[in-house]
Amino acid sequence: MGREVRRVPLDFDWPLGKVWEGFLLPERLREEPCPDCESGYSPHAEHLFNLWWGHLPFTPESNGSTSLRSDTPAVRAVAERNVAHAPAYYGAGEDAIAREAQRLANLWNGMWCYHLNQDDVDALVAADRLWDLTRTCRPGEGWKKTDPPVVPTAEQVNEWSLRGFGHDAINSGVVISARCEREGVDATCATCKGHATIQSYPGQRADAEAWEPTEPPKGAGWQLWETVSEGSPVSPVAASADALAEWMSNPERGRDWVPAETARQFVERGWAPSGVFSAQTGLVSGVEYVGWAESERRDRS
Template sequence: MGREIRRVPLDFEWPLNKVWEGFLMPDRFDEVDCSDCKNGYSPQAQNLYDLWYGYLPFDPASTGSTPWRHDSPGVRAFAERNVTQAPDYYGSGEAAIVREGQRLASLWNGQWSHHLSQEDVDALVAADRLRDFTHTWSREDGWQPKEPSVAPTAAEVNEWSLRGMGHDSINAHVVIEARCEREGVETRCPTCKGHGSMEKYEGQRAEAEAWEPTDPPKGDGWQLWETVSEGSPVSPVFATADDLAGWMSDPERGDRWVPGDVARKFIDDGWAPTGVVTPGRGYSSGVEAVGWSESQY
């Protein structure tokens, strides 16, 4: 996601900030919702899905887990952070922290995702979904398995789930699928075979899978595009790279202005991320960061 340079015809006309039509899958490939499921799960798996997110009443004892309390370390730390960051909303002092801790404990005690059993955790490890426990990471080598291997406990993973990003939808699916397999029930909806939708006509899904996006036409013009969405133009088309650099360095662009030499270097590179965070500078736009020397990071 970021900004990129595209070479398009000088007379290319497409509305600014509107996603290029060739990047969007045509509506003719839209299927109809399955009448027998919400998202491709069987009734039993849907029940587990709802327990995972707390849409149905959940009891921590059902997985052998201990309910969270307002003074559980992970709950307490989260409550302190919330109160510290927004005292006007939560109040301040010990009473506010206890009150927020009680709210969080009640919320998380109603969700299976914060009360996994050891079998649930083992399924996540087998699917390589708990790298925070099983791997180390470095800029040089990326993720590397720990030696000897590590087998996290359910208590450790449940505590971890209260911090940072925790579990995502992939983890939810892994645990739900493993639970269904252990209990001998089907995971997928028998009607739509797990798709969550039905074809309007035979072969529609195959056509959609074969579809590929098409780029805008190529030409001699220079144009700035954003790629935070599927991709759309954010500048007029210019005849030369210098003209585009001049537009990017126009002070009238306000906080989107960058120095001319930075704009030209970005155009030469052709791409920059949306933003860059460094210890010395904090957050800066990716285009601006292109112009930094290595010593400025």
């Protein structure tokens, strides 16, 4: 967990583990969810979004694509890989591979994202979203557009999407918007203009953008805060740096316990990241890493 030391008044009594109120957007500035959409899409685009991810019944043929089969090479290849990775789960041998291949084919046949047509692909190319297929990565030069430019076929793109990470949320947005445009339908929700929330009063959005968090009050005390959430205190307020370090190195801290010297160096330094990986130490908690790095620095100087 990310940790930092804050100087707060000795009588600061904000509840431990509760995000400091000044760090949170006040209730009056929080917009209402849009009553007409989930994510800012128009009803038609929302429907397309559900087809994209297979949340609603979809067939490859409905988009001019062909159903995958258990012996489609890309399906078979992923099935072989899955079975080889987890034989305890899938079993072994041809039967297990065939079963997994059929499961994958059924799953992927129900999702638009694996069955693009050429219009969908053209939209992705226009948005420069298919680097694996339209660019070449050369050492020292990075990703350069293939010259002359290539437009991959729908078949190539669908095959590519099966073998790797596939399309991300940006690609789904590009394809859905392009299809809405071709069909002459608005892709964004008319009620909220795509925000997915509506203002409770005119100007609320601008007020929220202008809002700045308020720091907790400053004082003579020392307190440990976690920074994984917006920020909340996790230790009692200590009267001195040493007292806070002592609290941190008390064995009662259990999992969060750190050696006294580490704690003292951390308090001096004031903050630590969640976790740090280095060749010398492997993955250690941020507090430990800061303590370790400080001793190393002192040893050298």
